[in-house]
Amino acid sequence: MKGLKLIGVKKTFERGTPNEKVALGGVDLEVAGGDFITVLGSNGAGKSTLFNAILGKFRLDRGQILLDGEDITRQRDYQRALNIGCLYQDPLRGTAPNMTIEENLALAYTRKASRSFFAVNRRDSAHFRDLLKELDLGLEDRLKTRMGLLSGGQRQAASLLMATIAEPKLLLLDEHTAALDPATAEKVLALTKEIVSKRGLTCLMITHNMQSALALGNRTIVMDGGRVILDVSGRERESMTVSGLLELFRERSGRELDNDRMLLR
Numbered sequence: 088m089k090g091l092k093l094i095g096v097k098k099t100f101e102r103g104t105p106n107e108k109v110a111l112g113g114v115d116l117e118v119a120g121g122d123f124i125t126v127l128g129s130n131g132a133g134k135s136t137l138f139n140a141i142l143g144k145f146r147l148d149r150g151q152i153l154l155d156g157e158d159i160t161r162q163r164d165y166q167r168a169l170n171i172g173c174l175y176q177d178p179l180r181g182t183a184p185n186m187t188i189e190e191n192l193a194l195a196y197t198r199k200a201s202r203s204f205f206a207v208n209r210r211d212s213a214h215f216r217d218l219l220k221e222l223d224l225g226l227e228d229r230l231k232t233r234m235g236l237l238s239g240g241q242r243q244a245a246s247l248l249m250a251t252i253a254e255p256k257l258l259l260l261d262e263h264t265a266a267l268d269p270a271t272a273e274k275v276l277a278l279t280k281e282i283v284s285k286r287g288l289t290c291l292m293i294t295h296n297m298q299s300a301l302a303l304g305n306r307t308i309v310m311d312g313g314r315v316i317l318d319v320s321g322r323e324r325e326s327m328t329v330s331g332l333l334e335l336f337r338e339r340s341g342r343e344l345d346n347d348r349m350l351l352r
């Protein structure tokens with residue numbers, strides 16, 4: 088059974104101290120294989136914590152996480168990383184700035200295989216060149232360029248390739264375009280859409296931009312106070328507007344959602 092399933096996932100930080108914080112209050116979420124879900128919610132809603140729970144960055148208070156039918160609740164983070172690709176706001180995170188684009192891609196490509204990463208053969212090189220060419224950023228001729236020399240947008244696009252090159256069971260994107268200028272962010276979002284659909288990836292994408300949350304993917308969830316309080320898909324989502332979503336949030340949570348806080352970081 089493909090997809091991701093969270094059952095009653097609860098996480099409390101600094102339990103028993105005055106700073107005790109229930110960051111996830113028992114999240115149930117079922118993600119079908121091939122679903123592309125956008126995740127909204129104001130600051131501190133628990134979005135990144137949800138990703139960290141899936142990535143195994145800490146032990147849960149309780150709950151269960153299944154990936155493609157396998158219970159990964161007790162798997163270590165480095166084991167899960169073989170099947171889960173992720174991308175963050177900071178374009179440098181997850182890449183080796185002093186290695187070339189080719190070496191970075193090779194590292195990501197061979198991570199799952201047992202063969203040595205240094206064995207980049209001509210076929211791999213050609214494969215990387217083809218993939219880079221699809222990005223349409225002129226990177227196919229710069230395989231020997233150090234990653235750290237690329238612009239933020241180029242690096243984020245190359246990171247997207249790295250995160251998906253080993254065909255992960257799940258792709259997690261945590262505001263991966265938030266640090267880019269609007270035009271570059273648009274371009275990386277378009278690439279995201281293309282790569283996710285071409286590879287049929289199961290993907291969760293956190294964003295603060297309600298417009299792109301509704302435009303991308305096939306389902307949108309909104310988190311608040313460590314819970315998923317809205318879950319919109321299908322026809323309801325097709326006709327959903329930003330103001331409609333804000334209205335639903337108000338109904339469900341009994342609070343106003345500050346639109347500016349959602350849109351601006």
Ligand SMILES: Nc1ncnc2c1ncn2[C@@H]1O[C@H](COP(=O)(O)OP(=O)(O)OP(=O)(O)O)[C@@H](O)[C@H]1O
Nearest residue numbers: 100101108110128129130131132133134135136137
């Ligand atoms: N390692 C940690 N230790 C203590 N508290 C934490 C830790 N990580 C997150 N929290 C707390 O858990 C809550 C949820 O944080 P989280 O980072 O998941 O929010 P978010 O929805 O990603 O917000 P943002 O949009 O600002 O990134 C916050 O109150 C935060 O302070």
Ligand SMILES: [Mg+2]
Nearest residue numbers: 134135136261
């Ligand atoms: Mg976050």
